[in-house]
Amino acid sequence: DAGVTQSPTHLIKTRGQQVTLRCSPKSGHDTVSWYQQALGQGPQFIFQYYEEEERQRGNFPDRFSGHQFPNYSSELNVNALLLGDSALYLCATSWGGRELFFGEGSRLTVL
Amino acid sequence: KNEVEQSPQNLTAQEGEFITINCSYSVGISALHWLQQHPGGGIVSLFMLSSGKKKHGRLIATINIQEKHSSLHITASHPRDSAVYICAVPVDGAGSYQLTFGKGTKLSVIP
Numbered sequence: 277d278a279g280v281t282q283s284p285t286h287l288i289k290t291r292g293q294q295v296t297l298r299c300s301p302k303s304g305h306d307t308v309s310w311y312q313q314a315l316g317q318g319p320q321f322i323f324q325y326y327e328e329e330e331r332q333r334g335n336f337p338d339r340f341s342g343h344q345f346p347n348y349s350s351e352l353n354v355n356a357l358l359l360g361d362s363a364l365y366l367c368a369t370s371w372g373g374r375e376l377f378f379g380e381g382s383r384l385t386v387l
Numbered sequence: 388k389n390e391v392e393q394s395p396q397n398l399t400a401q402e403g404e405f406i407t408i409n410c411s412y413s414v415g416i417s418a419l420h421w422l423q424q425h426p427g428g429g430i431v432s433l434f435m436l437s438s439g440k441k442k443h444g445r446l447i448a449t450i451n452i453q454e455k456h457s458s459l460h461i462t463a464s465h466p467r468d469s470a471v472y473i474c475a476v477p478v479d480g481a482g483s484y485q486l487t488f489g490k491g492t493k494l495s496v497i498p
Contacts, residue, residue, distance in 0.1 A: 332485050378429055
């Protein structure tokens with residue numbers, strides 16, 4: 277079992293560009309949550325996907341959007357990147373409200 | 388919304404010492420998560436517990452639902468235990484999918 281897989285692991289973008297981050301859940305998991313962790317801060321909830329729909333959303337602007345595919349994998353898209361979007365983006369998956377499994381994260385740097 | 392307090396913020400221990408990290412929250416919950424994060428790394432879920440006590444190797448987690456308090460214990464600490472330990476709870480109490488995180492406890496175990 278590969279656990280939760282995120283890609284890419286590191287990427288650098290410039291202001292105004294768009295980025296897509298990907299998450300493959302642990303086998304059997306159907307729920308995907310995305311978190312943003314700025315340097316030295318705790319993770320902040322972006323949104324959660326279940327049955328291909330956004331089930332709950334945190335306090336993030338519409339520039340942050342997502343998608344869940346029929347195989348439960350998920351994408352996080354961020355448009356019009358700002359310097360402040362530089363962070364570690366974490367994906368966490370679960371099934372039936374049980375224990376969360378986190379990926380290693382995608383570290384985004386915006387220049 | 389749930390407020391999470393962790394203590395201590397920083398902890399330095401000698402190898403072999405018994406470690407205790409505390410977490411208090413303000414709103415009743417269905418489950419609490421203990422997480423571990425190494426510097427620059429992703430997050431590993433250590434425990435998800437809703438009552439009583441769980442043990443995994445040298446790690447023990449306890450929760451008192453009535454007192455809204457949880458503790459994470461590490462027996463016979465080792466330098467590889469050096470990491471940030473974070474507790475997380477549903478932001479709106481039971482039934483919320485969104486987690487809110489404590490500020491973390493940075494543990495350093497010295498050989």
